[in-house]
Structures are given as C-alpha cells and as structure tokens.
Amino acid sequence: MRRLSEALYLVAITLWVGGMWAIGYMVAPVLFSSLGDRQLAGLVAGKLFSLIGWVGLGSAAYLLLFLVARFRGLAFRRAVFWLVLLMALAAAASQFGIQPLLAQLKADALPREVMESVLRDRFAAWHGISSILYLLQSALGLWVVVWANRGLR
Helix, strand or coil: CHHHHHHHHHHHHHHHHHHHHHHHHHHHHHHHHHCCCHHHHHHHHHHHHHHHHHHHHHHHHHHHHHHHHHHHHHHHHCHHHHHHHHHHHHHHHHHHHHHHHHHHHHHHHCCCCHHHCCCHHHHHHHHHHHHHHHHHHHHHHHHHHHHHHHHHC
C-alpha cells in the first residue's frame, strides 16, 4: 500500500505541475496565435485554466494528506509541504476569487467584448494579477518537482 501511495504522490505532482506548464506556456499561447478570434481563444484558454485549477486543488488535497499521514507532525517541517500549501492557496485564490471576477467583468461588458468596453482597464489589471499568480504557482511547482523525492524520505 505504501508503494501505491508514493506512486500516487508522484503522479499528482506530475499531473498538476505538468498540466500547469503545458496549458500555461504551450497551449494558451498556441491558441492565441492560431485562432483568428481572440475571444474564442480566451474562452478556450479560460476553460483549460479552470480545469487545471481543479486538478491542482484535488492534487494538493492528496499531496497534503499524504505528507501528513506519512510524516505526522513532522510534515510541517518539510519544505515540500509548505510549497504545496502555497500552490494550493494560489490555485484557490485564482479559482474562487480572480476567475469569477474576470467572468463577471466579461458579463458586465456585454454585448461588447470586455477589451472594447469601459471595463478594459479593470479586466487588464486583474488578468495581470492572475498571470503573476500563475507564474508564481508555476515556479513553486518546479520547486516541488525538484524536491519531490525529498518528500518521500
């Protein structure tokens, strides 16, 4: 059973961090450069970011539970625990705070595109905050990947 839980630990890290890097730094740029309709590209990218947000929250739940079950109170002394927790908080802030706000700004701009409305500056500011948070989460994820085996010892 221990080998299975360790394998799932590594799979969760791979799925979450690999998915973040693939979607954020490969798929989304290709969508915006390939599709002629920026609104459609944004819609598809938004759905993918939402999906990886849910994957991240689920992965974080497993990873944190795994670390606490494996190391009990000593889990709180492990850097990987705090890195995963920071990533989970960033994912939650994006999923439950920033993404709904961006969606509301888009809805408030209708029938125009948000970037053609008076809400453009607010949308751009929150989109920038979201991008910075995603970059931070991606960097933390890289650190988690590097330290993944340390989390097992």
